Amino acid sequence: MSARAAETPEPTAADAKRQLIDFALKGGALTAGVADATAFTAAPEGHRPTDLLPKAKAVFVVGGAQPRAADWQSPMASFMEASSTADRINALGLKIANSIERQFGYYALIVPAGIDRGGQPFVSVALAAELAGCGTKSIAGPVLHPEHGFMYYSALITTLDLPADGPLVEPACPAPQCVDMWEQEGTTPCLATCPIDQGGCLGGRIEDGVIAETQYDRARCTTRAQTYWVPGFQKALGAALAEKDTAKRQMIINSSGFTRTLWSMTYSGVSQSQCFECMRVCPVGQERRQLK
Amino acid sequence: MSFFFVDPDTYEKHKDAVLAESQSIQVNYVEHLPPDKRKPGLSDKQIGEKLGLDERTVREIRCVGEREFYAIDEYERAATFKETQCRAYAEQGLSAITKQYVDRARAAKKGA
Numbered sequence: 478m479s480a481r482a483a484e485t486p487e488p489t490a491a492d493a494k495r496q497l498i499d500f501a502l503k504g505g506a507l508t509a510g511v512a513d514a515t516a517f518t519a520a521p522e523g524h525r526p527t528d529l530l531p532k533a534k535a536v537f538v539v540g541g542a543q544p545r546a547a548d549w550q551s552p553m554a555s556f557m558e559a560s561s562t563a564d565r566i567n568a569l570g571l572k573i574a575n576s577i578e579r580q581f582g583y584y585a586l587i588v589p590a591g592i593d594r595g596g597q598p599f600v601s602v603a604l605a606a607e608l609a610g611c612g613t614k615s616i617a618g619p620v621l622h623p624e625h626g627f628m629y630y631s632a633l634i635t636t637l638d639l640p641a642d643g644p645l646v647e648p649a650c651p652a653p654q655c656v657d658m659w660e661q662e663g664t665t666p667c668l669a670t671c672p673i674d675q676g677g678c679l680g681g682r683i684e685d686g687v688i689a690e691t692q693y694d695r696a697r698c699t700t701r702a703q704t705y706w707v708p709g710f711q712k713a714l715g716a717a718l719a720e721k722d723t724a725k726r727q728m729i730i731n732s733s734g735f736t737r738t739l740w741s742m743t744y745s746g747v748s749q750s751q752c753f754e755c756m757r758v759c760p761v762g763q764e765r766r767q768l769k
Numbered sequence: 770m771s772f773f774f775v776d777p778d779t780y781e782k783h784k785d786a787v788l789a790e791s792q793s794i795q796v797n798y799v800e801h802l803p804p805d806k807r808k809p810g811l812s813d814k815q816i817g818e819k820l821g822l823d824e825r826t827v828r829e830i831r832c833v834g835e836r837e838f839y840a841i842d843e844y845e846r847a848a849t850f851k852e853t854q855c856r857a858y859a860e861q862g863l864s865a866i867t868k869q870y871v872d873r874a875r876a877a878k879k880g881a
């Protein structure tokens with residue numbers, strides 16, 4: 478034990494948690510919570526907290542950095558395609574990780590926002606958010622906070638044994654309006670926006686007011702959420718290489734779509750997610766988006 | 770140093786099985802569903818064990834298969850979809866989606 482550590486008594490785990498949550502909220506988070514690092518049994522092997530940090534005890538999750546109310550109102554889809562704020566919550570997550578290491582002397586590893594070699598998340602931040610009680614998974618996929626609705630999350634894995642919150646008891650989805658709509662129309666706003674049986678990505682069923690089934694076309698969602706990003710670039714590059722006519726090939730390379738893709742990849746932090754249509758119509762947190 | 774990629778014949782032979790097992794189209798994938806209802810799909814390692822392939826080959830087949838699943842036209846449709854939905858919401862709000870539902874509910878109320 479260092480001389481400095483000997484002078485200052487180590488805070489209890491509950492105190493440490495309270496300090497970290499205060500730090501997160503002061504830093505702009507709308508929610509924060511703790512998941513037990515061993516609770517990720519639903520995640521595939523190789524994608525659990527202890528796979529990244531073997532002695533992990535807890536996963537600290539912060540949520541926030543939502544699109545502003547005005548963002549949702551813009552009629553220009555390309556605006557939100559290029560204005561994601563996910564990087565802000567990751568920056569806050571990184572600050573908290575630094576705080577855990579410097580202030581408390583425990584390892585804290587931030588779950589990368591990107592994907593591994595197999596195109597999978599290193600650890601599902603969505604699952605971490607659920608297990609930390611920050612929100613619950615919607616029928617459309619994203620984890621919704623009961624009051625604020627859609628938001629971004631950042632998760633950090635730590636050897637500091639923080640008391641876990643565990644999942645919320647009451648799911649945020651479906652909202653009462655959606656249950657009502659389901660009972661009368663057999664659909665919900667998000668499912669009606671992007672129906673899997675009509676060329677969309679989402680399907681599902683509500684039973685007794687709770688989600689009973691979900692369907693998600695990940696490949697189609699990729700074409701919408703990453704239209705002008707790496708997948709779109711690979712498609713356009715493939716088309717350019719396959720084109721034998723030099724003049725036509727040049728048209729593809731200099732096209733607005735190909736150019737947009739390159740711009741998006743350059744500013745990747747703000748353009749990794751390019752489709753918000755299922756969340757735009759989600760009633761959870763909707764009242765906070767209605768301003769003057 | 771060579772660049773690892775899967776032989777096209779191997780890819781064609783196994784891509785449908787790999788995509789099916791990995792649940793590229795996910796049905797009841799989500800973690801909070803009861804264990805008896807949940808179908809999480811298999812990991813690349815598990816698929817490899819089932820199909821007699823190594824994990825890296827499965828990973829490559831899955832990644833290429835997921836990218837090839839939809840043709841480039843779908844990206845064009847995606848852009849149109851977003852523009853249409855976004856503009857409709859800006860003009861009509863939630864009722865862009867729920868209008869039909871609201872209209873029917875109002876008609877039912879009037880009829881009652």
